[in-house]
Amino acid sequence: MNETPLETDTLSVTYTGDREIEAVKGVSIAFPANRLTTIIGPSGCGKSTLLKSLNRLHEIQQHVEIDGDVLLSGDSVYDTDEPAPEIRKQIGYVPQTPTALPLSIYENVAYGLRIHDDYESKADLDEKVETYLRKVNLWEEVHDRMDAPGAELSTGQIQRLCVARSLAVEPEVLLCDEVTSALDPISAESVEETLEALKSEYTIVMVTHSMAQARRLADRVVFLYLGEVVEAGDVRSFFEDPQTERTRQFIGGPTPVDPGSAGDTTEAEDASTAAELAASSPPEES
Ligand SMILES: Nc1ncnc2c1ncn2[C@@H]1O[C@H](COP(=O)(O)OP(=O)(O)O)[C@@H](O)[C@H]1O
Numbered sequence: 001m002n003e004t005p006l007e008t009d010t011l012s013v014t015y016t017g018d019r020e021i022e023a024v025k026g027v028s029i030a031f032p033a034n035r036l037t038t039i040i041g042p043s044g045c046g047k048s049t050l051l052k053s054l055n056r057l058h059e060i061q062q063h064v065e066i067d068g069d070v071l072l073s074g075d076s077v078y079d080t081d082e083p084a085p086e087i088r089k090q091i092g093y094v095p096q097t098p099t100a101l102p103l104s105i106y107e108n109v110a111y112g113l114r115i116h117d118d119y120e121s122k123a124d125l126d127e128k129v130e131t132y133l134r135k136v137n138l139w140e141e142v143h144d145r146m147d148a149p150g151a152e153l154s155t156g157q158i159q160r161l162c163v164a165r166s167l168a169v170e171p172e173v174l175l176c177d178e179v180t181s182a183l184d185p186i187s188a189e190s191v192e193e194t195l196e197a198l199k200s201e202y203t204i205v206m207v208t209h210s211m212a213q214a215r216r217l218a219d220r221v222v223f224l225y226l227g228e229v230v231e232a233g234d235v236r237s238f239f240e241d242p243q244t245e246r247t248r249q250f251i252g253g254p255t256p257v258d259p260g261s262a263g264d265t266t267e268a269e270d271a272s273t274a275a276e277l278a279a280s281s282p283p284e285e286s
């Protein structure tokens with residue numbers, strides 16, 4: 001097993017539309033295997049842009065330029081003959097807004113397997129669909145209505161369905177962009193539990209604006225500010241012993257990482273810290 005399945009090499013991403021905005025500036029990060037790395041930072045700092053450039057998802061928009069590289073198991077995802085959909089199969093992506101395909105629950109999970117012709121028989125497909133619904137803790141809730149439309153599920157269930165769909169094609173890396181921010185607290189908790197259960201088995205890169213969530217879930221933290229990495233490290237040292245003033249300011253001073261009490265920091269506290277930081281030093285682009 002490759003210990004660093006994914007890394008970036010002085011990666012820059014520039015929007016070249018009406019106004020030129022360098023959203024990601026020369027970022028080099030290694031994402032270790034079977035760990036959850038979270039990317040945190042105030043709004044507008046390039047977190048989503050960075051995440052999408054990891055599997056070339058930004059290419060679905062116009063006027064975006066890339067410099068530097070992204071390496072998957074040592075091979076460039078840009079300088080390659082592999083088509084982008086093949087890259088995106090290996091580096092799955094779960095967006096912020098949970099969206100079911102206009103298909104049954106079963107077909108929502110089978111979707112990628114059918115597209116990539118990645119199954120041997122109907123029995124094999126059935127088994128894979130069940131396996132991945134179990135992995136995201138959704139099987140018990142849906143196994144008796146697999147033919148019902150996916151859109152009938154609650155938003156929290158749909159988000160777990162999206163995770164199952166991404167995992168079904170057996171990616172090496174899973175990218176998650178604020179995957180709980182559109183959910184009510186109970187649904188958010190169930191999605192967090194799913195990520196918690198998956199993180200020892202998958203290489204996950206998760207963007208979050210919530211420091212409480214970063215503390216609960218992350219093994220490693222990357223703090224992005226105005227497109228640059230300010231600090232990166234393991235979760236405990238990041239929060240307990242931040243190395244830069246900017247990090248201390250962002251996290252609001254060193255706080256003990258205690259799995260039992262980590263959830264005590266509310267989202268409201270997170271938001272105010274980010275807002276204060278942004279107010280004290282506003283992003284130049286906006
Ligand atoms: N499609 C786009 N076209 C032009 N600028 C964009 C686009 N998407 C994002 N940006 C700009 O790039 C910067 C980073 O945005 P984004 O990656 O969405 O940040 P975050 O996810 O941290 O909130 C911001 O200044 C934002 O306005």
Ligand SMILES: [Mg+2]
Nearest residue numbers: 044047048049
């Ligand atoms: Mg974003």
